[in-house]
Amino acid sequence: MSKQEKxxxxxxxxxxxxxxxGTLALGALGLACExxxxxxxAVRLRCQAARVEGEVDGKLMEAGEMVYAxxxxxxxxxxxxxxxxxxxxxxxxxxxxxxxTLGRKPKDAACPGxxxxxxxxxxYCPHCGxxxx
Ligand SMILES: [Zn+2]
Numbered sequence: 544m545s546k547q548e549k550x551x552x553x554x555x556x557x558x559x560x561x562x563x564x565g566t567l568a569l570g571a572l573g574l575a576c577e578x579x580x581x582x583x584x585a586v587r588l589r590c591q592a593a594r595v596e597g598e599v600d601g602k603l604m605e606a607g608e609m610v611y612a613x614x615x616x617x618x619x620x621x622x623x624x625x626x627x628x629x630x631x632x633x634x635x636x637x638x639x640x641x642x643x644t645l646g647r648k649p650k651d652a653a654c655p656g657x658x659x660x661x662x663x664x665x666x667y668c669p670h671c672g673x674x675x676x
Contacts, residue, residue, distance in 0.1 A: 585645060592641040595634055602631045 609619040656673030
């Protein structure tokens with residue numbers, strides 16, 4: 544099938560009356576919901592990241608107090624301080640992971656017909672008109 548034929552095929556599909564229109568509308572609705580879910584997920588991750596950041600600050604302050612107490616003649620067991628520093632390391636690793644997830648872009652799908660990137664959920668390839676799943 545030539546590109547032009549595919550294009551007319553696509554137009555025909557779009558013109559196939561109310562039933563097809565209803566299907567297209569439902570498809571669009573599904574996409575909108577998916578978008579909202581992704582946005583909510585990003586908000587959730589951002590809240591989580593902010594909370595972990597707050598925890599790191601708190602632990603750093605506690606560790607700082609331990610170091611300062613040692614300086615003022617009330618030494619903290621070094622094991623206790625090390626444990627605190629380990630907790631900070633773990634929190635920072637978790638924070639880095641969260642930020643990485645937040646910054647990660649969803650992988651672009653490729654058209655099986657022409658190999659061009661297509662939007663997730665698209666019914667037809669915008670480049671060659673190939674019907675997508
Ligand atoms: Zn294509």
